[in-house]
Amino acid sequence: MLKVEGLTAFYGQSQVLFGMELWVEAGEVATLLGRNGMGKTTTIRTILGLVPPAGGRVAFEGRELAGQPPHRIARVGIGLVPEGRQVFPTLTVLENLVATAANRDGRANPWTVPRVCALFPRLAERAGNLARTLSGGEQQMLAIGRALMTNPKLLILDEATEGLAPLVRAEIWQCLATLKAEGQSILVVDKNVAALARLADRHHVIEKGRLAWTGTSAALTADPSLKERYLGV
Incomplete structure (x- = not known):
C-alpha cells in the first residue's frame, strides 16, 4: 500500500533523512521505531508532503x-x-469530528459520528464540550476519531500514547x-515496544535518518x- 524508497529530507541546510525506506501492506499494522531525534516525525511529515522531499520515492x-x-x-x-x-481547541468535540468528514470512496460502512462515539464513548459524553477543555487522553481519542472520519485507507499515528x-x-x-481486526491499515510511531510487539505485523527501526532494521514482532522480541542498540535511552 505504502512504499518509501531512498527518501531524503532537509530542514534548511540540515539533512535529516538519508535514504529512508519503509513499507506498509494493506490490512497490516506497521511501526516506525527509534530514539528521539532520529527522524521518525520527519519521515511522517515528508510522506504527507508537510516537509518537501529532496529525493527518493x-x-x-x-x-x-x-x-x-x-x-x-x-x-x-x-x-x-x-x-x-x-485538535481544534475552539471547536466542540462534534465540530472537530465533522470538520474533516469525508467518504470519498463511497464505503458501505463509513466512519460516522455515532460509530466513532461507539469506539470512544467518552466523546459522546463530551460532544458539546470545547476540545480545549478535554483531558490529554480525551484529546487523543478525538484526534483519532477526527482522522477516522476521513475514512482513510491508511491511518498514521505519530506518538500514539505519548504523555x-x-x-x-x-x-x-x-x-x-x-481497528486492525476490522482490516484498517496502520502506521504507528510510539515508544512502547512491548505494546507494539503485541499489535504490529512489521517494524521499522530508524537510526540517524536511515532504516537500520526491519522485521516481524517475533524477530524483534x-x-x-x-x-539496546537502537531504542534505549
Whole structure:
C-alpha cells in the first residue's frame, strides 16, 4: 500500500533523512521505531508532503506522492493523528469530528459520528464540550476519531500514547487492536515496544535518518540487543 524508497529530507541546510525506506501492506499494522531525534516525525511529515522531499520515492497504491501538496496526499486516503494531537481547541468535540468528514470512496460502512462515539464513548459524553477543555487522553481519542472520519485507507499515528495515563494508553491500544481486526491499515510511531510487539505485523527501526532494521514482532522480541542498540535511552 505504502512504499518509501531512498527518501531524503532537509530542514534548511540540515539533512535529516538519508535514504529512508519503509513499507506498509494493506490490512497490516506497521511501526516506525527509534530514539528521539532520529527522524521518525520527519519521515511522517515528508510522506504527507508537510516537509518537501529532496529525493527518493513515496508511492501509495502505486501512485507517486513525492512533491504533491499535503491536501492532495490526504485525499488519496491517508489520515494523520499528529504528534501533540492538534485538535481544534475552539471547536466542540462534534465540530472537530465533522470538520474533516469525508467518504470519498463511497464505503458501505463509513466512519460516522455515532460509530466513532461507539469506539470512544467518552466523546459522546463530551460532544458539546470545547476540545480545549478535554483531558490529554480525551484529546487523543478525538484526534483519532477526527482522522477516522476521513475514512482513510491508511491511518498514521505519530506518538500514539505519548504523555497519557496508563489506563488511557491501554484504551488507545485496544482501539488500535479493534481497528486492525476490522482490516484498517496502520502506521504507528510510539515508544512502547512491548505494546507494539503485541499489535504490529512489521517494524521499522530508524537510526540517524536511515532504516537500520526491519522485521516481524517475533524477530524483534527474540533479539534484546536491538532494543539496546537502537531504542534505549
